[in-house]
Amino acid sequence: MSRIGKIARRTFLVGSAAIAGGVAFGVYYANKGMTNPLQHAKGETTLNPYVLIDAQGVTLIAPRAEMGQGTRTTLAALVAEELDVAWEDIRVIHGPPGQAYYNHAMFGGILPVAEYKKGPVAEHLGQMAGYLGKALQTQITGGSSSMADAFEKMRHAGATARETLKLAAAKRFDLNASDLRTENGTVIAPDGRSLTYVELAPAAAEIAPPDVDLRPATEWKYLGKSMPRVDMVEKSTGTATFGIDVRPEGLVYAALRINPHFGGGMTGFDDTEARKMPGVQKIIHFGTGIAVVASNTWLAMKAAEAVEIDWETSPHPATQEAIFASIRTALDGAPNSTLRDDGDAGTVPEGASLVEAEYSLPYLAHAAMEPMNATALYTGDELILWSGNQAPILHRKHCAEAVGLAPEAVTVHTTYMGGGFGRRGEYDYSVYAARVAKEMKGTPVQLTWSREEDMTHDFYRPGGLGRFRGAVKDGKAVLLDGRIAAQSCLRQAGARMMGFESGGPDKALVEGAFDQPYRIPNHRITGHIAELTLPVGFWRSVGASLTAFMYDSFIDEMAHAAGADPLDFRYQMMKDEHAPSAACLAAVREMSGWTGKTPEGIGRGVGFCHSFGTPVAQVIEVEQTAGGIRISKAWIACDPGIVLDPSIVEAQMIGGMIYGLSAAAFGEITFTNGAADQQNFPDYDAIRMHTAPKTEVRVLTANPRLSGVGEPGTPPAMPALGNALFDLTGQRARALPLNKSFDLIV
Amino acid sequence: MTISLTVNGTEHAVDLPGEVPLLWALRDELNLTGTKYGCGVAACGACTVQIDGQPVRSCQVALADVWGPVTTIEGLGTPDAMAVIQQAWVDHQVAQCGYCQSGQIMQAAALLAETPEPTDDEIDAAMQGNLCRCGTYPRIRAAIHDAARAMKV
Numbered sequence: 003m004s005r006i007g008k009i010a011r012r013t014f015l016v017g018s019a020a021i022a023g024g025v026a027f028g029v030y031y032a033n034k035g036m037t038n039p040l041q042h043a044k045g046e047t048t049l050n051p052y053v054l055i056d057a058q059g060v061t062l063i064a065p066r067a068e069m070g071q072g073t074r075t076t077l078a079a080l081v082a083e084e085l086d087v088a089w090e091d092i093r094v095i096h097g098p099p100g101q102a103y104y105n106h107a108m109f110g111g112i113l114p115v116a117e118y119k120k121g122p123v124a125e126h127l128g129q130m131a132g133y134l135g136k137a138l139q140t141q142i143t144g145g146s147s148s149m150a151d152a153f154e155k156m157r158h159a160g161a162t163a164r165e166t167l168k169l170a171a172a173k174r175f176d177l178n179a180s181d182l183r184t185e186n187g188t189v190i191a192p193d194g195r196s197l198t199y200v201e202l203a204p205a206a207a208e209i210a211p212p213d214v215d216l217r218p219a220t221e222w223k224y225l226g227k228s229m230p231r232v233d234m235v236e237k238s239t240g241t242a243t244f245g246i247d248v249r250p251e252g253l254v255y256a257a258l259r260i261n262p263h264f265g266g267g268m269t270g271f272d273d274t275e276a277r278k279m280p281g282v283q284k285i286i287h288f289g290t291g292i293a294v295v296a297s298n299t300w301l302a303m304k305a306a307e308a309v310e311i312d313w314e315t316s317p318h319p320a321t322q323e324a325i326f327a328s329i330r331t332a333l334d335g336a337p338n339s340t341l342r343d344d345g346d347a348g349t350v351p352e353g354a355s356l357v358e359a360e361y362s363l364p365y366l367a368h369a370a371m372e373p374m375n376a377t378a379l380y381t382g383d384e385l386i387l388w389s390g391n392q393a394p395i396l397h398r399k400h401c402a403e404a405v406g407l408a409p410e411a412v413t414v415h416t417t418y419m420g421g422g423f424g425r426r427g428e429y430d431y432s433v434y435a436a437r438v439a440k441e442m443k444g445t446p447v448q449l450t451w452s453r454e455e456d457m458t459h460d461f462y463r464p465g466g467l468g469r470f471r472g473a474v475k476d477g478k479a480v481l482l483d484g485r486i487a488a489q490s491c492l493r494q495a496g497a498r499m500m501g502f503e504s505g506g507p508d509k510a511l512v513e514g515a516f517d518q519p520y521r522i523p524n525h526r527i528t529g530h531i532a533e534l535t536l537p538v539g540f541w542r543s544v545g546a547s548l549t550a551f552m553y554d555s556f557i558d559e560m561a562h563a564a565g566a567d568p569l570d571f572r573y574q575m576m577k578d579e580h581a582p583s584a585a586c587l588a589a590v591r592e593m594s595g596w597t598g599k600t601p602e603g604i605g606r607g608v609g610f611c612h613s614f615g616t617p618v619a620q621v622i623e624v625e626q627t628a629g630g631i632r633i634s635k636a637w638i639a640c641d642p643g644i645v646l647d648p649s650i651v652e653a654q655m656i657g658g659m660i661y662g663l664s665a666a667a668f669g670e671i672t673f674t675n676g677a678a679d680q681q682n683f684p685d686y687d688a689i690r691m692h693t694a695p696k697t698e699v700r701v702l703t704a705n706p707r708l709s710g711v712g713e714p715g716t717p718p719a720m721p722a723l724g725n726a727l728f729d730l731t732g733q734r735a736r737a738l739p740l741n742k743s744f745d746l747i748v
Numbered sequence: 749m750t751i752s753l754t755v756n757g758t759e760h761a762v763d764l765p766g767e768v769p770l771l772w773a774l775r776d777e778l779n780l781t782g783t784k785y786g787c788g789v790a791a792c793g794a795c796t797v798q799i800d801g802q803p804v805r806s807c808q809v810a811l812a813d814v815w816g817p818v819t820t821i822e823g824l825g826t827p828d829a830m831a832v833i834q835q836a837w838v839d840h841q842v843a844q845c846g847y848c849q850s851g852q853i854m855q856a857a858a859l860l861a862e863t864p865e866p867t868d869d870e871i872d873a874a875m876q877g878n879l880c881r882c883g884t885y886p887r888i889r890a891a892i893h894d895a896a897r898a899m900k901v
Contacts, residue, residue, distance in 0.1 A: 070845025070882045230841070237846030238837040239830060240782020240821030244847060247781035255776055280765050298764065299785070300772035371786055371794060371847040371881050420784070420847025421881050453787045649841050653887070657844055660883025683791040683879060692872035694885040 014155060016162035016214075020207035024056025024200070027163040027211065029155045052159040053081055055167075055203040060085070060187060061093045066148040067392055068096070068233060069422030070657075071712045072650035073148045075231040077156055079224040079647065084160030084217060086184040087199070089224065094232050096416040116342075116517030117615045117709070118580045149646055150615070153708050154216075161214040169212065170205040171197050219644075228649030233418065245390035245417045246375045250446040253377070254283060256438050257302035258451055259309065260291030262458045262677040263316035264537060268292075276308040285309065286441045293438045299450050316676020318536055325673060326362070326465065329532040333467050333487035337528035339507030341516040347483040347526030354473035354480050357563045361470070361552040362737040364670040366463035366541055367678070369686060372420020373456040374431035378439035379446040380405060385412045385436055386446075390419035392427040396499055400429045401436040423661070424540035428461050428498075457686060458678040461539025462671055464489040464532075468552035474564035479522045479575060484556065486512055486549055487530035489538045514546025514613050514717050515553040519580030520572070527553075536673065542661055543613055543713040550611040550717030551666070551724065551738060558607070558725045559734065567598040568725065569608045569621075576610075582641045582705040583617035586610070589639035589700050594621040605730025609722025615709025616642045620659060622695065622722040624730050630747040631730065633663060633723065636695040640714060643705035651711050652699045658715020659697070664688035666720040667746050670739045693747055751811050755780065756823030766812030770804075771795045773811055774820060782821035782850045786879070793878030796851035797821075803858035805877075821850035824857060833857050836895035844882035852878045856892050865896050 014029045028051035054061040062081050068074045074094045082092055164184055171189035172179040174197060182189050190196045219226070236242035261268060271292060273285045281301035286293045292309050296302035319325045350356055376389040378401070385405055391397050394414045402409040419426050435449040451459070466488030473481035492510045497503040508529055516527035541547055561571035569591055577584040587610060590596070600606050603626045610619045623635040638655045645651055668687045672679045680686040724735030727744050740746060753760045753770075755778060762773050774780045774797070783806060786794030790805040797806045800816030825831035830838065833853055843849045852875070859866055859874040866874065871892055880888070 070843075072844070228841070230838070231843070233846065234838050234841055234843055235827045235830070237843035237849055238834045238853065239825060239827050240780075240850040241827055242846055243781075244784075246785065249779050249781065298768065298772055298776045300768050300776075301765075303788075369881060371784070371792070371845065371879065373785065419845060421845045423881070450785070453789075653841070653844060653884070656886060657883035660885070661881065664881075664883075682789055683787050684789065688879060688881060689883065689885075690877075690879060691875040691885045691888065693876075694883065697886055 014158070016158050016211050018166060018207060018211045019051070020204070021054060021056060024054060024203035025166075025207035026051040027053040027159050027166070029159060052156060053085065053163050055163065055199050055206070057200060059091060059093065059200060060087050061095060064094050064096050066152070067390070067416050067419060067422070069390070069392065069419035069426065071654060072231055072647065074233060075229055076149060076646050076650060077152055078232055079229050080152055080156035081160040083222055083224045084157050085164050087187045089229065091187055092232070116519070118517070118519045118583065118612055118617070147614070147710055150708050150710060157216050158214070161216055162211045165214045166206045166209050166211045167199050167202045169209050170202040173205070225646050227647070229647055231650070242418050244372055244420045245377065245388060246372055246420070246448070246450060248377045248388040248417060248448070250377065250379065250388075253446045253448055254295055254297060254442065255299040255302050256293050256295045256447050256449040257299065257306040258291065258293050258434055258449060258455055259306045259311070260288070260455065260459055261313045263313055264676045265317045265535070266314035266676065269312040269314055271312065272310040276305040279305040279308060284441065286438055288437065293434065293449065295438065295442060295447060299448070303452055318673065318676035319534070320675050322672050325534060325536070326467065328534050329465065329467050329487050332530040332532040333469055333485055335530060337485070338531045339509070339512060339529040340526060341507060341509065341512055341529070342525055342527045344522070344526070345524035347481060347524045349524070350473045351475060351480045351524065354475040355563055357472045357474060357556075357560050359470050359556055359559055359734070359736060361468040361555065363466050363548055363551060364672065364738060365465040365536070366665055366669045367457050367460045367671050367680070367686060368421075368423045368425035368541060369457065369683070369688070370419070370421030370423055370425055373451045373453050374425070375448065375450040376432040376435035377446060377448040378435040380436070380439040380443055382443060383407070383411060385439065386415070387412060387432055387436060388415045388417055389432045389435070390417045390426060391429070391432065392419070392422050393429065393499070396427070397429045397432040400433050404433045404436045405440045423542045424544070425460065428539055430459070453683070454681045457681055460671075460678070461495070461537045463541030463547055464491060464538040466548045468549070470552060470556040472556060472560050474560050477564050477566045477571070479520070479557070479560050479564070481524040482522050482556070482560070483524070483526045484515055484553060485528050485530060486515060486552060487532055488548055489534050489536065490531045491538050491540055491544065493531070494535070494537070495539050510545040512545060512549060514543070514549035514611055517612065518553060519583045519612055519617070520557070520575045521579040522575060542658070543716040546611055546613040546717035547662070547665070550609070550613070551720040554609050554611060554718065554721035555724050555735065558721065558728070569596055569598070572608065572610055580612070580617070582702065583610070583612055585702055585704055586617045586619035586639040586641055589702060590619045590621045590637045593637040593639065593698055593700060594623070596621060600729055605726045605728070607722045607725025607727070607729055609718035609720070609725060611714070611717035613714045613717055615707060616640055616705070616711060616714040618655070618714045618718050620718045620722045622719070622726045624723070624726045626730060627747070630745045631727070632747050633667070633693060633695045636697040638697065638715065639700045639702060640711070641702040641705040642709045642711050643703060644708045645701050645703055648701060651701050654711040655699050655715040656697050658713060659719040660689045660694060662716040662719030663723055666723045666738055666740055668739050668741055668748075687748065753811070753814060754817040756818070756820060762811065764811060767810050769807050770797070770809045770811055770814055770818065771806040774806060780820050780822055784847055784850055786848065791879070792848070793855060794848050794851040796854040796878065798854055798858055801858065801861060803855050821854060824853065831857065832898050833860065833891070833895040836891040836898060839894065840887045840891040842884050842887040842891050844884055848878060848880045852880065852888055856888070856895070860892070860896055860899060864899065866892065
């Protein structure tokens with residue numbers, strides 16, 4: 003144990019390399035043997051370039067992809083903070099696939115320890131687990147981890163670049179670097195002489211970068227302030243290029259039709275009519291379905307519909323009842339994990355009142371606004387892929403395999419994503435595009451899925467069941483024993499993405515429940531893996547999207563059974579266990595003017611979940627109107643430790659909550675004969691302008707560690723809405739979606 | 749079949765069957781990719797453009813039925829010369845993923861042309877066909893109110 007304390011906190015160094023007409027600065031990990039993803043940076047085989055300075059100016063290479071969460075903007079601010087460049091002068095591009103860009107922080111989150119309990123030892127183990135991310139070749143945008151990963155690396159890259167440029171200028175001016183200052187991309191001498199970074203870049207490449215301390219937060223100019231997002235003008239003028247918008251010279255368009263019955267292939271097809279349709283160039287069959295290449299996406303889609311296909315049947319259970327019976331079997335069986343087991347959860351304490359409830363949640367689609375698509379050009383010895391994706395290394399690897407090339411022969415251009423939510427970490431849509439491109443050698447092809455293809459070929463948030471048993475005494479919970487059963491995303495996606503199935507306890511199945519900061523003397527959470535093989539994957543907030551509704555709804559039920567105010571019930575059990583979490587509850591109490599009482603026709607519910615290191619409390623208010631129940635108001639308090647950009651944090655909190663409310667109110671995918679029944683937004687609606695609550699957000703900063711904001715807003719929204727509906731109607735919400743049992747305004 | 753079409757003040761001859769939706773002529777023939785495909789069934793509003801100033805779902809208007817000049821997001825303003833409503837979108841930092849925002853802006857611009865000072869209820873009524881999975885609705889509302897004020901001056 004004693005050795006752990008001696009390991010340096012910083013696990014990386016900053017290096018530099020000459021590039022054509024300039025210099026690249028980046029991070030490298032001593033003795034890690036990673037190859038440099040920037041081919042033109044010579045001399046440093048382990049350099050992980052973040053900042054390039056050449057004749058074009060300052061370019062930031064963002065190691066994480068932009069799917070709407072604002073990551074490009076804050077990554078730019080981290081570098082700019084130290085580098086002293088004007089905000090409008092920074093260009094941000096997405097890095098090419100490179101092992102050196104692996105996400106250290108995300109893999110640090112896989113340990114079976116509650117985030118809020120992480121101490122120095124757990125933190126070190128987390129760092130070690132982080133290296134697994136490198137071994138697994140995962141340049142992944144996910145797990146709300148981008149900022150935690152980048153917080154030090156990007157600033158160090160910027161600081162080192164600045165000081166190296168000053169050293170270069172010092173030589174030219176024949177002064178000491180300490181006499182110089184930097185401002186707006188320029189090094190300035192006391193006598194007023196100045197040199198731009200662009201002018202100094204080639205000379206800076208010849209200088210060994212010094213070790214530099216970071217500026218204290220009190221001196222920050224950009225960080226902690228709401229910066230204009232670097233993608234905002236493009237996205238407000240229709241000029242941002244999403245995957246679906248790339249237009250390489252000579253582009254043709256393709257549509258896809260794959261067996262909707264999962265696991266089934268194709269026994270035969272007749273494309274006679276489709277071949278005659280206007281614009282059609284080629285029809286390709288995959289064994290599991292077909293693709294049509296045409297001069298126009300719509301013509302391709304029409305022709306794809308016109309192909310007569312005999313589908314094989316699906317090996318999956320034929321009915322919803324059979325699927326949920328299988329989940330129930332898992333719930334009744336032996337646990338895969340018992341990640342919380344405090345006291346004696348098997349015995350109801352003397353004199354306590356028993357509370358029991360069962361919860362049921364459906365499968366969910368991601369339904370990103372931009373349907374799955376990718377564009378590919380196959381030349382015979384090379385594949386160029388344009389794809390909005392959360393994991394470029396995985397996309398490159400699997401596309402290379404699909405067309406029979408080495409990964410190095412595949413170039414991946416990561417575009418903006420029209421929503422990711424976890425769906426674009428999967429690589430299936432890139433692989434289909436690559437396979438079509440292989441049949442169209444020399445011609446770039448854009449393969450766009452129809453919304454129906456998208457919704458019926460998702461990797462769904464698994465449906466699940468929960469059985470909770472608790473006991474209350476003297477206004478407090480004295481027992482909470484929860485069982486949670488669902489398919490394991492981690493096992494299935496691990497096998498799909500990495501080629502091996504992870505064994506052991508599946509933390510992702512029970513996160514959002516086992517790791518909540520409540521002090522309850524007898525407290526157990528077990529996870530039970532359902533042995534179904536329906537395609538499942540990571541959906542915004544992953545396990546917590548499933549478990550928070552069960553766990554927090556049950557806390558609410560216990561509060562009522564105890565005769566306690568539900569907000570205060572939570573607060574009292576939390577305040578000595580994790581003060582930053584309790585402070586979030588206190589904040590929404592104050593913001594909403596919570597009294598525990600609501601007038602006739604109004605209902606209020608509180609919800610809480612600590613996920614991805616960030617506690618979030620929400621109060622939702624519902625109102626009975628003549629036209630149905632309206633979700634009228636919401637208050638959110640969160641604590642991500644350090645706020646790098648308040649506007650982005652606020653947007654993510656509201657957006658995360660609305661994503662959760664959409665699922666809680668309307669979201670359900672059901673399967674018949676192994677095929678999803680829902681096809682498009684009329685079957686799978688979401689919160690819209692007239693159904694979105696008026697929302698107020700408060701961001702606290704007492705948490706000791708910087709944590710993510712992209713996902714934690716989602717989980718508490720679901721129980722908060724259910725708890726509000728209980729307050730309004732007296733009816734407990736134990737099954738989602740809520741529009742099946744409550745008259746919600748659509 | 750050649751169909752003539754006026755888009756953002758420019759006349760185009762498009763060689764496509766008349767049944768092809770306007771959306772796919774804009775995107776795949778004219779390379780005006782600011783208008784997005786989201787659902788193909790008029791349920792999400794991502795493909796909203798204006799014909800003769802009226803907001804329409806371009807995935808539902810056959811090329812042969814286009815009855816007037818078409819304005820797309822590219823015709824509303826450019827990064828160097830944004831329309832008032834686009835500036836309001838930037839001022840309020842509305843977009844997250846941004847995919848639906850062309851449609852949101854085209855719908856909002858049509859609302860403001862018709863109703864210069866919309867109430868919250870009028871915004872609800874006009875904008876509820878435009879889906880945003882990122883949940884940017886509060887900022888869209890604020891940007892519309894702000895653009896209304898700016899246009900009044």
